[in-house]
Amino acid sequence: MSEATYTVTGMTCGHCVASVTEEISEIDGVTDVAVDLPTGAVTVTSSTPVDSTAVRAAVEEAGYQLAG
Numbered sequence: 001m002s003e004a005t006y007t008v009t010g011m012t013c014g015h016c017v018a019s020v021t022e023e024i025s026e027i028d029g030v031t032d033v034a035v036d037l038p039t040g041a042v043t044v045t046s047s048t049p050v051d052s053t054a055v056r057a058a059v060e061e062a063g064y065q066l067a068g
Contacts, residue, residue, distance in 0.1 A: 001031075001045065001046075001047065002045070002046050002047070002048060002049040002050065003043060003044070003045050003046075004043070004044050004046075004049070004050065004052070004055075005041055005042065005043045005044075006041075006042045006044065006052070006055055006059070006066050006067075007039070007040045007041060007042070007066065007067040007068065008020055008035075008040045008042050008059055008064050008065070008066060008067070009040055009064065009065050009066075009067050010063070010064040010065060011035070011037055011040060011064060013037075014037070016037070016062075016064065017035045017037055019062040019063065019064075020033075020035060020042060020058075020059060020062045020064060021033045021035055022062070023058040023059065023061050023062040024042065024044055024055060024058045024059070026058065027044075027046075027050055027054050027055065027058055029046040029047045029048050029050060030044060030045070030046045030050060031045050031046055031047055032044075032045040033045075040067070042059075052066075
């Protein structure tokens with residue numbers, strides 16, 4: 001089991017959270033995605049470590065960006 005936390009910028013509502021969650025959930029190996037809207041923190045739990053490039057691509061596909 002692996003867990004990583006990222007910060008996503010630009011989310012303002014529940015729809016934003018749902019879009020980001022859906023895109024990240026499609027990455028192979030991801031078992032859970034927890035989003036904290038006020039802080040933009042996104043915790044990704046997976047069966048094996050997930051490449052941060054894949055997470056960045058999923059977040060951008062949803063229309064948002066990773067901070068940093």
